[in-house]
Amino acid sequence: MNNTVMIFIVLPVLLGLGLVLIQRVSKLSAVLGSLFPLILAMLAVIFANGLTLNVLGRFFILDDSLVIFGRTIQITADQLGIIALFYFLCFAWNLLSGLFKVGQWFNSLSLIITALWVSVQFINPFLYSAVIIELIALISVPLLSPRGTPAKSGVIRFLSMQTIAMPLILMSGWMVAGIETSPSAEELINRGALLVIAGFSLWAGIFPLHSWLPMLTEESHPWVISFLMTIMQIGLAIFFLKFLNQYPWLRNLEEIKPVLKWIGVLCVVSAGVIAAFQKKLSRIVGYLYLAGTGNIVLTMAFQQQGWLDLLTIYLLPRALSYWSLGYAFSLLREALGSEQLDFSELTGLIWRYPLISVLLLGSFLNIIGMPLFSLFPAHRIIWSILASENLPIRLLMSLGLLGMITLFLRLLARVIQPPEIADQDKKERTIMIVPVILIVLLMVLGGLLPQIYSTPVQNLLISFQNLLR
Amino acid sequence: MTDILQSLPVYLVLIAALLNLVRRQWTLNLIALLVQFICLFPILWKVLPLQLALIHPFTGLMVTLILYLTLLGVGGVKPINLRDPLSSGEVFRALAGVFLIATLRAFLPQIQQAVFPLVSSDHLFVSLGLVLIGLLQLGTIREPFYLAIGILTFLSGFELLYSALEFSYLLEALLVAVNLLLAIVGAFFIVKNAESEAL
Numbered sequence: 001m002n003n004t005v006m007i008f009i010v011l012p013v014l015l016g017l018g019l020v021l022i023q024r025v026s027k028l029s030a031v032l033g034s035l036f037p038l039i040l041a042m043l044a045v046i047f048a049n050g051l052t053l054n055v056l057g058r059f060f061i062l063d064d065s066l067v068i069f070g071r072t073i074q075i076t077a078d079q080l081g082i083i084a085l086f087y088f089l090c091f092a093w094n095l096l097s098g099l100f101k102v103g104q105w106f107n108s109l110s111l112i113i114t115a116l117w118v119s120v121q122f123i124n125p126f127l128y129s130a131v132i133i134e135l136i137a138l139i140s141v142p143l144l145s146p147r148g149t150p151a152k153s154g155v156i157r158f159l160s161m162q163t164i165a166m167p168l169i170l171m172s173g174w175m176v177a178g179i180e181t182s183p184s185a186e187e188l189i190n191r192g193a194l195l196v197i198a199g200f201s202l203w204a205g206i207f208p209l210h211s212w213l214p215m216l217t218e219e220s221h222p223w224v225i226s227f228l229m230t231i232m233q234i235g236l237a238i239f240f241l242k243f244l245n246q247y248p249w250l251r252n253l254e255e256i257k258p259v260l261k262w263i264g265v266l267c268v269v270s271a272g273v274i275a276a277f278q279k280k281l282s283r284i285v286g287y288l289y290l291a292g293t294g295n296i297v298l299t300m301a302f303q304q305q306g307w308l309d310l311l312t313i314y315l316l317p318r319a320l321s322y323w324s325l326g327y328a329f330s331l332l333r334e335a336l337g338s339e340q341l342d343f344s345e346l347t348g349l350i351w352r353y354p355l356i357s358v359l360l361l362g363s364f365l366n367i368i369g370m371p372l373f374s375l376f377p378a379h380r381i382i383w384s385i386l387a388s389e390n391l392p393i394r395l396l397m398s399l400g401l402l403g404m405i406t407l408f409l410r411l412l413a414r415v416i417q418p419p420e421i422a423d424q425d426k427k428e429r430t431i432m433i434v435p436v437i438l439i440v441l442l443m444v445l446g447g448l449l450p451q452i453y454s455t456p457v458q459n460l461l462i463s464f465q466n467l468l469r
Numbered sequence: 470m471t472d473i474l475q476s477l478p479v480y481l482v483l484i485a486a487l488l489n490l491v492r493r494q495w496t497l498n499l500i501a502l503l504v505q506f507i508c509l510f511p512i513l514w515k516v517l518p519l520q521l522a523l524i525h526p527f528t529g530l531m532v533t534l535i536l537y538l539t540l541l542g543v544g545g546v547k548p549i550n551l552r553d554p555l556s557s558g559e560v561f562r563a564l565a566g567v568f569l570i571a572t573l574r575a576f577l578p579q580i581q582q583a584v585f586p587l588v589s590s591d592h593l594f595v596s597l598g599l600v601l602i603g604l605l606q607l608g609t610i611r612e613p614f615y616l617a618i619g620i621l622t623f624l625s626g627f628e629l630l631y632s633a634l635e636f637s638y639l640l641e642a643l644l645v646a647v648n649l650l651l652a653i654v655g656a657f658f659i660v661k662n663a664e665s666e667a668l
Contacts, residue, residue, distance in 0.1 A: 069639035131643040138650040141657065150665040151613045151658040159654070160607045163620050167600075167627040174634050191584075 004051065004075035005066035005122070008083050012040060012115035019108035030098035033107025037090035037114060044084035048459075051077050072124050081460045082238060083118050085315070086231065090114040092323055093227040100223050100330045103146045110227060113139055117235040126242055130169035133203065133239075136232075137162035143224045144216060154215030161212055165202035168195045176249060189249045196243060196250065197259065204236050204293050206263055207270040214278075214286030218340065222285060222333060226326025229289050230319055237296050237311065238461075244300075245464040260301035261393065265386075267294025269396040272403025276410070281329065281341035284407065288325065288367055291404065292318060295369075298382050308467050310381055313454040317366075317374035317446050320453070324439050325363040331356045335428075346411070348419025353428050355436045357415050364411060366443045368404045374446020374453060478508040479595045483570060486602040489618050490609075491563045495540050497549045502618060503533045505599075509629060512595060516633045521641070525628060528645050532621060532652040536614070539656035543663035545614075562609060569601045588633045596633075599626025613662060617655025624648065 015036050023029050046053060051062040065074040075083070090110055097106050116136045120129040137159055145155045172195035176188050200206070205213040217225050244251045271291035278284050296318070299311040329341065335353055338345050350357040362373075369379030386397055446453050462468070485505035489498050506529020513522040540546050555563070573580075574594065581593055588596075603623025606615060628644055 069637070069642055071637070071639040128637070128640050128643060131640065131647060134647050135643070135650060138647065138654050141654050145658075145661065147661055148665065150662045153611060156611060156613070156616050159616065159620065163623060164604070164607075167631075170627075170631065170640075174631075 002061065003063045003066055004047070004080070005064075005073045007043065007062070008040060008075060008080075008087075009073070009115050009119045009122075012036065012087075012111050012118075016108045016110075016112035016115065019111060020105075023104040023108055026104060027098065029104070029107045030094065033094040033097065033111060034091055036111060037087040037094060041084045041087035041091060044080040044087065048077055048080040048084065071128070073119065073122050074124060075122050076463070078459070079122065079463045081457065081462070082121055085234070085457065085460060086114050086118050089227075089231055089234070089319055092319075093223065093230075093326075096327060097223065100221065100334060102221050102223050103143060105142045105146075106224060109139060109143055113228070114231060117231055120235055121238055121242065125173065126239075126246060127170055127173035129239060130166045130199070133236075134162055134166045140228055143228065144220045146221075152215070152219045154212055154217075154219045157212040158216050161202045161205070161209065165199045168199035168202070172196045172199065176247070185249075189253060192247075193250055193253055193256065197263075200236065200240055201263070204233065205290065206293060206297075207266045207290065210267075210270070210286075210290050213290055214283040217284075217286035217289070218280060218282045222282070222326050222329035225285065226322050226329075230322040233289065233293060233296065234315055234319065237300070237315070240300065241308075241311075241461065241464050241467060245466045248466070251466065257301055260297050261389070264294045264296075264298035264301055265393050265396050265400075267291065267297065268400035269403075270400075272400030272407075274403075276403040276406040278407070279343050281332070281343070281346075281411075282339065285325070285329065289322075291400065292322070292367075294400075295379070295382060298386070299378070302385060308461050308464065310378065312457055312460050313450065314375075314378040315460070316453040316457050317378060320442060320446065321363065321367040321375055324359065324443060325367055327435075327439065328356060328360040328363045331432075332360065343410070343414055346414045347417050349415045351419050355428050355432045359436045359439060361408075361412060361415065362440045362443060364408050368401070368408060372444055372447045374443050374450075376447045377450035476591060478511045479591050481508040482512070482595050483598050483602070486599055486622050487563070487566045487570070489615075489622065490566045490602050490606050491555075491559050493559070493615075494547070494549055494553070495545045495614065496547060497551075498614070498618060499533055499537050499540070499546075500549075502536070502621065503529065505622070505625065506530065506533065509595075509625060512592060512629065513632060515589070516592065517636065521636065524641060524645065525625070528648045529621075529625075532648055535649075535652040535656055536617065536659075539659050540614075543659060545659070545663075562605070565605060565609075566602055569605060570598055573597055573601060585630075585634075588630070592629070592633050596626045596630035599623070599629065601626075613655060613658030616658070617651060620651055621648065624651075 015032075019029055019033060019036075022032075047062060051064060053060040064076050065072050067073075094107055094110060097110075113136055116132055116139070120132050120136075123129050123132065141155060141159070144158070145151055172192045175195060176192035201209050213229075217229075250256060268291050271287040271294065275284050275287035275291075278287065296311065296314065299314050302310060332341060332349075332353070333339065335356060336345055349360075366373040366375055369375040383397070386393060482505050485501040485508065488501040489505070492498065492501075506526050509529070510522055510526040513525055537546070577590055577594055577597075580597070581588065581590055585593055599622050603619050603621075603626060606619030606622060610616060610619065624644070624647065631640075
């Protein structure tokens with residue numbers, strides 16, 4: 001067990017399988033489901049400075065690689081920051097999972113899924129990770145589609161898209177294998193790049209292949225879907241960086257930057273415009289993820305100008321925004337006893353559930369990237385970079401933002417609308433005030449003091465040496 | 470005669486896949502799925518050693534068994550009735566499937582020359598044929614059982630094609646895991662649907 005691969009991939013999978021056995025004891029499962037990833041995240045932080053640890057004069061030295069079926073999985077010390085982030089996310093979601101009816105599989109499968117996302121980043125050859133992403137999609141099914149309800153179209157479409165993406169990524173590697181000796185390298189490069197972009201577009205649900213996203217968020221519990229989508233979005237972003245880092249032909253392709261820029265802008269504008277007209281909050285989560293994907297792609301579009309820093313400072317506030325939104329939606333779902341969270345059900349919400357309303361509105365302001373909130377510093381940089389772009393890009397980005405602001409104003413109008421007399425009773429427990437204030441404070445502090453979130457993760461992507469130059 | 474015998478598995482695989490695309494009789498579909506997996510063996514044997522060529526049909530056998538036992542559990546296994554008239558949807562899927570295969574056959578030399586010069590034409594035909602039929606299946610159905618069959622068909626085509634390009638034990642192990650997990654997910658969906666129908 002003195003090996004990083006065993007500790008951070010094999011052990012969590014085994015622990016996850018162990019949690020399956022005790023899943024009926026929900027409280028114990030929730031406690032252990034939170035404890036294990038927290039310990040793993042702390043171990044990753046401790047060993048990040050070097051794979052040796054001195055405890056009372058006794059040295060613990062970890063190996064950094066493991067050979068499986070003739071292939072090497074390697075996790076070095078400078079990559080442990082990424083692992084810490086993944087397990088911290090798993091901990092954050094498991095911590096509150098006991099408060100909601102997320103299903104008995106959540107604690108065990110979330111740990112296994114996190115371990116698999118970690119393995120995606122470190123398997124060698126890295127293209128084989130595409131198959132692991134397919135495995136993750138399959139393992140997610142019991143979480144996305146709990147027993148007692150028939151299989152719905154969102155999860156079916158999600159599975160189909162993830163499956164179609166896998167061969168595209170695997171083929172891209174084979175396609176460019178002989179690139180150095182080929183007389184028509186340009187053609188091979190274009191084919192390879194097309195396969196990579198198409199594969200990632202299907203995986204992440206890039207516009208116009210996003211239809212499964214709102215369907216899936218509508219069908220699943222907000223706490224479950226927010227975990228799965230957050231870890232998937234961050235996992236895919238880091239995996240795409242790996243492509244850029246490993247493949248000079250992709251990194252140096254002239255068209256890659258404008259293509260990424262347009263993909264990002266189209267995601268942001270489509271999400272904003274469509275979300276502005278939605279009537280169900282559960283579907284809106286899907287569009288918020290689409291906009292989030294767009295913004296992450298935009299931060300990567302500037303990687304050739306040394307903008308890896310931008311993605312780094314963006315990841316943690318983005319994860320916090322999904323976490324707080326997932327929490328607000330889950331509280332709302334339990335309070336209203338509604339799965340769809342239709343706008344009509346939110347009339348006068350602030351009179352009945354003032355704390356949940358504050359959390360909901362604060363989370364929306366945060367995720368849109370409004371001033372004072374934690375996502376604003378990163379969004380401000382993206383917007384200021386895009387200000388120097390051409391007019392269509394500026395117009396489309398403004399339209400996307402306008403759509404999101406319209407959505408917020410619609411929500412605000414509905415929430416503060418005076419309700420029927422009979423509905424005016426406050427139905428909230430006063431104890432809720434503590435977590436709500438803490439979460440809003442976390443969001444606002446991130447806006448006022450951005451270094452709170454950027455300092456812990458400043459060396460997160462240090463292993464992508466080719467992108468740092 | 471030898472040519473016909475050598476090409477026989479290719480056509481059997483494609484006919485089985487087309488049958489799964491067109492007909493909606495669970496027992497018939499399971500048999501067709503099994504035929505599809507078993508007939509891939511001689512095609513794989515041409516590019517892989519015997520032990521490795523056996524992996525895919527053996528996985529297919531287990532996948533079919535998982536689905537069969539699940540269907541048996543929910544009372545879905547019924548006698549095959551070949552005399553059932555074709556519905557308009559089935560006719561449409563049959564025509565679309567045949568059209569796709571014919572188009573593929575027509576453009577196969579160009580595809581082979583431009584992208585896969587090292588793959589034999591029979592091998593390329595059957596693998597791309599399975600990929601296309603699998604995609605068509607995924608695009609035209611909503612029932613979980615046929616989703617599983619569609620994905621399995623699509624993946625079979627891809628695995629067949631990839632086996633002619635390169636081989637890796639790790640990748641093979643991962644793909645076997647995907648196939649088995651897919652069968653379990655298919656079974657999970659079938660049970661869920663049966664449970665919610667019973668309520």
